[in-house]
Amino acid sequence: MNDSKNKYNHIGKGYARKDGAEKVTGTAVYVHDLAIQGMLYAKTVISPHAYARIKGIDTGEALKIPGVRAVVTGKSLITRSVYMWWIRIYWPGIMCATRVSPWLLWPLIPS
Amino acid sequence: MDAYKENIDITLKVNGIEYRENVPANMTLLHFLKERLMLAGTKEGCSIGECGACTIIMNGRTVTSCLVLAVEADGAEISTIEGEAKDGQLSALQKAFIEYGGIQCGFCTPGMIMSARELLDRNPNPSREEITEAIAGNLCRCTGYEPIIDAIEAVAGNKS
Numbered sequence: 001m002n003d004s005k006n007k008y009n010h011i012g013k014g015y016a017r018k019d020g021a022e023k024v025t026g027t028a029v030y031v032h033d034l035a036i037q038g039m040l041y042a043k044t045v046i047s048p049h050a051y052a053r054i055k056g057i058d059t060g061e062a063l064k065i066p067g068v069r070a071v072v073t074g075k076s077l078i079t080r081s082v083y084m085w086w087i088r089i090y091w092p093g094i095m096c097a098t099r100v101s102p103w104l105l106w107p108l109i110p111s
Numbered sequence: 112m113d114a115y116k117e118n119i120d121i122t123l124k125v126n127g128i129e130y131r132e133n134v135p136a137n138m139t140l141l142h143f144l145k146e147r148l149m150l151a152g153t154k155e156g157c158s159i160g161e162c163g164a165c166t167i168i169m170n171g172r173t174v175t176s177c178l179v180l181a182v183e184a185d186g187a188e189i190s191t192i193e194g195e196a197k198d199g200q201l202s203a204l205q206k207a208f209i210e211y212g213g214i215q216c217g218f219c220t221p222g223m224i225m226s227a228r229e230l231l232d233r234n235p236n237p238s239r240e241e242i243t244e245a246i247a248g249n250l251c252r253c254t255g256y257e258p259i260i261d262a263i264e265a266v267a268g269n270k271s
Binding site: 016017019020021022023024025026027028029030032033 | 145150151152153154155191192193195196201205208209210212214217218220221224
Protein backbone atom coordinates (compact mmCIF):
# COMPACT_ATOMS: atom_id res chain seq x y z
CA MET A 1 0.00 0.00 0.00
CA ASN A 2 2.70 2.48 0.94
CA ASP A 3 4.38 2.15 -2.44
CA SER A 4 1.19 2.92 -4.37
CA LYS A 5 2.65 6.29 -5.32
CA ASN A 6 5.37 4.57 -7.28
CA LYS A 7 3.22 1.78 -8.56
CA TYR A 8 0.72 3.96 -10.42
CA ASN A 9 1.18 6.86 -12.75
CA HIS A 10 -1.93 8.78 -11.76
CA ILE A 11 -3.61 7.14 -8.78
CA GLY A 12 -2.68 8.74 -5.48
CA LYS A 13 -1.58 12.00 -7.04
CA GLY A 14 -3.30 15.35 -6.98
CA TYR A 15 -3.90 17.35 -10.12
CA ALA A 16 -4.68 21.02 -10.48
CA ARG A 17 -7.78 21.87 -12.51
CA LYS A 18 -7.03 22.45 -16.16
CA ASP A 19 -9.37 25.43 -16.21
CA GLY A 20 -8.23 26.74 -12.83
CA ALA A 21 -6.21 29.67 -14.12
CA GLU A 22 -9.02 30.84 -16.41
CA LYS A 23 -11.53 30.71 -13.61
CA VAL A 24 -9.45 32.58 -11.02
CA THR A 25 -8.59 35.35 -13.46
CA GLY A 26 -12.13 35.86 -14.72
CA THR A 27 -11.23 35.03 -18.31
CA ALA A 28 -13.31 31.83 -18.40
CA VAL A 29 -16.17 32.36 -20.83
CA TYR A 30 -19.68 31.72 -19.57
CA VAL A 31 -22.79 31.63 -21.78
CA HIS A 32 -23.95 34.78 -20.04
CA ASP A 33 -20.97 36.69 -21.43
CA LEU A 34 -21.24 35.49 -25.03
CA ALA A 35 -22.03 38.12 -27.63
CA ILE A 36 -23.00 36.75 -31.01
CA GLN A 37 -23.78 38.97 -33.98
CA GLY A 38 -27.52 39.46 -34.32
CA MET A 39 -28.16 37.99 -30.88
CA LEU A 40 -31.58 38.68 -29.42
CA TYR A 41 -32.38 38.96 -25.74
CA ALA A 42 -35.33 37.13 -24.21
CA LYS A 43 -37.24 37.68 -21.01
CA THR A 44 -39.60 35.14 -19.48
CA VAL A 45 -42.88 36.20 -17.98
CA ILE A 46 -44.22 33.56 -15.63
CA SER A 47 -47.67 33.02 -14.23
CA PRO A 48 -48.40 34.80 -10.98
CA HIS A 49 -50.73 31.89 -10.10
CA ALA A 50 -49.83 28.26 -9.34
CA TYR A 51 -52.94 26.94 -11.05
CA ALA A 52 -55.19 28.96 -13.28
CA ARG A 53 -57.01 29.04 -16.58
CA ILE A 54 -55.40 31.33 -19.13
CA LYS A 55 -58.18 33.22 -20.81
CA GLY A 56 -55.85 35.21 -22.98
CA ILE A 57 -52.44 36.81 -23.14
CA ASP A 58 -52.43 40.27 -24.65
CA THR A 59 -49.08 40.68 -26.37
CA GLY A 60 -50.11 43.86 -28.20
CA GLU A 61 -48.50 46.35 -25.84
CA ALA A 62 -45.26 44.36 -25.67
CA LEU A 63 -45.02 44.18 -29.46
CA LYS A 64 -45.38 47.95 -29.67
CA ILE A 65 -42.14 48.55 -27.76
CA PRO A 66 -39.42 49.65 -30.19
CA GLY A 67 -36.92 46.86 -30.84
CA VAL A 68 -39.18 43.99 -29.78
CA ARG A 69 -38.93 41.27 -32.43
CA ALA A 70 -41.31 38.65 -31.09
CA VAL A 71 -43.47 37.62 -28.19
CA VAL A 72 -43.67 33.84 -27.84
CA THR A 73 -46.52 32.27 -25.88
CA GLY A 74 -47.74 28.70 -25.43
CA LYS A 75 -49.98 29.25 -28.43
CA SER A 76 -47.06 29.75 -30.81
CA LEU A 77 -45.61 26.43 -29.70
CA ILE A 78 -48.81 24.49 -30.26
CA THR A 79 -49.08 25.56 -33.84
CA ARG A 80 -45.40 25.54 -34.78
CA SER A 81 -43.39 22.94 -32.95
CA VAL A 82 -42.96 19.46 -34.39
CA TYR A 83 -41.77 18.41 -30.93
CA MET A 84 -45.12 19.39 -29.54
CA TRP A 85 -45.85 15.96 -28.05
CA TRP A 86 -42.56 15.70 -26.27
CA ILE A 87 -42.88 19.19 -24.97
CA ARG A 88 -46.40 18.42 -23.84
CA ILE A 89 -45.25 15.40 -21.86
CA TYR A 90 -41.99 16.61 -20.40
CA TRP A 91 -42.40 20.36 -20.11
CA PRO A 92 -46.08 20.96 -19.64
CA GLY A 93 -45.25 24.34 -18.19
CA ILE A 94 -44.24 25.58 -21.60
CA MET A 95 -47.50 24.44 -23.10
CA CYS A 96 -49.60 26.74 -21.03
CA ALA A 97 -51.74 28.00 -23.85
CA THR A 98 -55.01 27.42 -22.11
CA ARG A 99 -54.20 26.70 -18.51
CA VAL A 100 -51.27 26.50 -16.15
CA SER A 101 -50.47 22.80 -15.60
CA PRO A 102 -52.45 21.40 -18.54
CA TRP A 103 -54.29 18.09 -18.60
CA LEU A 104 -53.37 17.14 -15.07
CA LEU A 105 -50.35 15.25 -16.37
CA TRP A 106 -48.18 16.52 -13.60
CA PRO A 107 -48.43 13.45 -11.30
CA LEU A 108 -46.73 11.41 -14.03
CA ILE A 109 -43.80 13.77 -14.49
CA PRO A 110 -40.60 13.05 -12.58
CA SER A 111 -39.50 15.82 -10.24
CA MET B 112 -37.81 64.71 -18.64
CA ASP B 113 -37.27 61.33 -17.03
CA ALA B 114 -34.12 61.64 -14.93
CA TYR B 115 -33.15 58.01 -15.41
CA LYS B 116 -32.85 58.53 -19.17
CA GLU B 117 -30.25 61.24 -18.77
CA ASN B 118 -26.66 60.51 -19.63
CA ILE B 119 -24.00 61.59 -17.20
CA ASP B 120 -20.23 61.93 -17.52
CA ILE B 121 -18.23 59.94 -15.00
CA THR B 122 -14.52 59.52 -14.37
CA LEU B 123 -13.28 56.53 -12.46
CA LYS B 124 -10.23 54.38 -12.02
CA VAL B 125 -10.57 50.65 -12.65
CA ASN B 126 -7.57 48.44 -11.87
CA GLY B 127 -5.35 51.49 -12.03
CA ILE B 128 -6.57 52.73 -15.40
CA GLU B 129 -8.58 55.94 -15.58
CA TYR B 130 -11.76 55.91 -17.67
CA ARG B 131 -14.00 58.80 -18.74
CA GLU B 132 -17.40 57.61 -19.87
CA ASN B 133 -20.84 58.95 -20.58
CA VAL B 134 -23.35 56.60 -18.98
CA PRO B 135 -27.13 56.40 -18.61
CA ALA B 136 -28.19 57.37 -15.10
CA ASN B 137 -29.86 53.99 -14.55
CA MET B 138 -26.92 51.82 -15.58
CA THR B 139 -25.52 49.65 -12.78
CA LEU B 140 -21.81 49.59 -12.09
CA LEU B 141 -21.89 45.86 -12.89
CA HIS B 142 -23.27 46.44 -16.38
CA PHE B 143 -20.90 49.35 -16.86
CA LEU B 144 -17.92 47.10 -16.11
CA LYS B 145 -19.19 44.21 -18.22
CA GLU B 146 -20.64 46.04 -21.20
CA ARG B 147 -18.69 49.29 -21.44
CA LEU B 148 -15.27 48.25 -20.20
CA MET B 149 -15.71 44.65 -21.40
CA LEU B 150 -14.47 43.34 -18.06
CA ALA B 151 -16.55 40.16 -18.15
CA GLY B 152 -14.77 38.54 -15.21
CA THR B 153 -17.20 40.04 -12.72
CA LYS B 154 -20.27 37.82 -12.74
CA GLU B 155 -23.97 38.59 -12.59
CA GLY B 156 -25.82 36.05 -10.50
CA CYS B 157 -28.98 37.33 -8.88
CA SER B 158 -28.87 41.08 -9.70
CA ILE B 159 -30.34 41.87 -6.27
CA GLY B 160 -27.29 41.78 -4.03
CA GLU B 161 -27.92 38.33 -2.55
CA CYS B 162 -25.32 36.10 -4.18
CA GLY B 163 -22.13 38.15 -4.18
CA ALA B 164 -21.01 36.98 -7.63
CA CYS B 165 -20.62 40.63 -8.70
CA THR B 166 -18.50 41.63 -5.69
CA ILE B 167 -15.82 44.20 -6.50
CA ILE B 168 -13.67 46.50 -4.38
CA MET B 169 -14.69 50.16 -4.53
CA ASN B 170 -12.59 52.65 -2.57
CA GLY B 171 -11.15 49.82 -0.50
CA ARG B 172 -14.45 48.22 0.45
CA THR B 173 -16.31 45.34 -1.12
CA VAL B 174 -19.60 46.19 -2.80
CA THR B 175 -22.05 44.14 -4.83
CA SER B 176 -21.72 46.03 -8.10
CA CYS B 177 -25.27 45.12 -9.15
CA LEU B 178 -26.55 47.42 -6.40
CA VAL B 179 -24.30 50.37 -7.23
CA LEU B 180 -25.11 52.73 -10.07
CA ALA B 181 -22.29 53.59 -12.43
CA VAL B 182 -22.88 57.29 -11.65
CA GLU B 183 -22.31 56.58 -7.95
CA ALA B 184 -18.84 55.34 -8.84
CA ASP B 185 -17.86 58.75 -10.23
CA GLY B 186 -14.42 59.49 -8.85
CA ALA B 187 -14.07 56.04 -7.31
CA GLU B 188 -11.16 53.66 -7.38
CA ILE B 189 -12.23 50.17 -8.30
CA SER B 190 -10.54 46.79 -8.32
CA THR B 191 -12.02 43.84 -10.18
CA ILE B 192 -10.86 40.27 -10.67
CA GLU B 193 -8.99 41.37 -13.82
CA GLY B 194 -6.63 43.39 -11.60
CA GLU B 195 -5.80 40.52 -9.26
CA ALA B 196 -3.09 38.86 -11.37
CA LYS B 197 -0.07 41.13 -11.77
CA ASP B 198 2.06 41.08 -14.93
CA GLY B 199 0.50 37.82 -16.07
CA GLN B 200 1.36 36.14 -12.76
CA LEU B 201 -1.40 34.70 -10.63
CA SER B 202 -1.52 36.14 -7.12
CA ALA B 203 -0.89 33.87 -4.14
CA LEU B 204 -4.62 33.98 -3.47
CA GLN B 205 -5.46 32.79 -6.97
CA LYS B 206 -2.89 30.01 -6.80
CA ALA B 207 -4.26 28.88 -3.45
CA PHE B 208 -7.81 28.73 -4.86
CA ILE B 209 -6.57 26.35 -7.55
CA GLU B 210 -4.39 24.31 -5.20
CA TYR B 211 -7.03 23.82 -2.50
CA GLY B 212 -9.89 23.11 -4.90
CA GLY B 213 -11.69 26.32 -4.02
CA ILE B 214 -13.07 26.45 -7.55
CA GLN B 215 -15.49 24.15 -9.25
CA CYS B 216 -17.86 25.78 -11.71
CA GLY B 217 -16.03 29.03 -11.08
CA PHE B 218 -19.01 31.37 -11.16
CA CYS B 219 -18.61 32.55 -7.58
CA THR B 220 -14.81 32.65 -7.81
CA PRO B 221 -14.23 36.25 -8.97
CA GLY B 222 -16.51 37.59 -6.22
CA MET B 223 -15.02 35.21 -3.65
CA ILE B 224 -11.50 36.32 -4.51
CA MET B 225 -12.46 40.00 -4.27
CA SER B 226 -13.98 39.46 -0.81
CA ALA B 227 -10.87 37.56 0.27
CA ARG B 228 -8.61 40.25 -1.20
CA GLU B 229 -10.38 42.99 0.73
CA LEU B 230 -10.13 40.96 3.94
CA LEU B 231 -6.41 40.29 3.50
CA ASP B 232 -5.68 43.94 2.65
CA ARG B 233 -7.49 45.02 5.80
CA ASN B 234 -6.27 42.20 8.02
CA PRO B 235 -3.30 40.16 6.79
CA ASN B 236 -3.71 37.57 9.56
CA PRO B 237 -7.40 36.77 9.79
CA SER B 238 -8.73 33.89 11.88
CA ARG B 239 -10.84 31.17 10.29
CA GLU B 240 -13.93 32.84 11.74
CA GLU B 241 -12.96 36.18 10.22
CA ILE B 242 -12.48 34.50 6.84
CA THR B 243 -15.88 32.85 7.12
CA GLU B 244 -17.43 36.20 7.95
CA ALA B 245 -15.66 37.96 5.06
CA ILE B 246 -17.10 35.55 2.49
CA ALA B 247 -20.53 35.36 4.14
CA GLY B 248 -21.96 37.48 1.35
CA ASN B 249 -20.69 35.18 -1.41
CA LEU B 250 -22.78 32.14 -2.23
CA CYS B 251 -21.10 29.02 -3.61
CA ARG B 252 -23.24 26.06 -4.62
CA CYS B 253 -20.39 23.69 -5.51
CA THR B 254 -17.60 23.56 -2.98
CA GLY B 255 -19.32 23.57 0.39
CA TYR B 256 -17.07 26.54 1.29
CA GLU B 257 -14.44 24.53 3.21
CA PRO B 258 -11.85 24.42 0.38
CA ILE B 259 -12.36 28.16 -0.18
CA ILE B 260 -11.76 28.94 3.48
CA ASP B 261 -8.73 26.62 3.43
CA ALA B 262 -7.33 28.47 0.42
CA ILE B 263 -7.72 31.90 2.03
CA GLU B 264 -6.31 30.62 5.31
CA ALA B 265 -3.26 29.30 3.48
CA VAL B 266 -2.54 32.76 2.06
CA ALA B 267 -3.21 34.59 5.33
CA GLY B 268 0.02 35.63 6.98
CA ASN B 269 1.88 34.59 3.84
CA LYS B 270 0.88 37.52 1.63
CA SER B 271 2.05 37.85 -1.94
